[in-house]
Amino acid sequence: MKRIIISILMALPLCAAAQNPIIENQDSALHTQAAPCLNIAVFSYEQCYNAMPEVAKVKEDIDALREQYVAELKRAEEDFNNKYEDFLEQQGKLANSIRNKRQAELQKIMEENLAFKAKAQETLANTEAESLAPIKAILQSAIEKVAQNGGYNMVINRDNNTVPYIDGVKVTDITEQIITALSAN
Numbered sequence: 001m002k003r004i005i006i007s008i009l010m011a012l013p014l015c016a017a018a019q020n021p022i023i024e025n026q027d028s029a030l031h032t033q034a035a036p037c038l039n040i041a042v043f044s045y046e047q048c049y050n051a052m053p054e055v056a057k058v059k060e061d062i063d064a065l066r067e068q069y070v071a072e073l074k075r076a077e078e079d080f081n082n083k084y085e086d087f088l089e090q091q092g093k094l095a096n097s098i099r100n101k102r103q104a105e106l107q108k109i110m111e112e113n114l115a116f117k118a119k120a121q122e123t124l125a126n127t128e129a130e131s132l133a134p135i136k137a138i139l140q141s142a143i144e145k146v147a148q149n150g151g152y153n154m155v156i157n158r159d160n161n162t163v164p165y166i167d168g169v170k171v172t173d174i175t176e177q178i179i180t181a182l183s184a185n
Helices: 002-034 045-050 053-090 096-150 175-184
Strands: 040-043 154-157 171-173
Touching: 040 045, 040 096, 040 175, 045 096, 045 175, 053 096, 096 175
Parallel strands: 040 154, 040 171
Antiparallel strands: none
């Protein structure tokens, strides 16, 4: 029994040594097969976005709408200021109930003006988002088209210093290709 155990113990290292090269060869074969080939591109979203003439048109339209709201807010503010100045001039001569009524009116006008201002800002933001959504979809489509044509696995936006180092040999900047694809649409 002792001889069998000693024989088994002596044979284990030989078996293990014989199998290791096969395992190592299999592992290296697995690594070469499993290693993906990455083809990475970068671009400037802002540069591509601002190169689209549709963006400039939407910005002009939003600016015109903003000017209308600013003019209306200014008119409402001037109207409130005039009423408030009249109230200040007459408040000493008014009975308490009339003074309280006018103060309530002024308070109501001020609240309405603030509500209108908030609504105007919300409307501007919503209008801008709705107007830019199809433009952003066109840009996304152009990015996908250039990436697929170039065989890129990944496209990274390099704006705002999100990619602080780029090795030009391993990564391709496709900004100009995207702008060209956008102008072809």
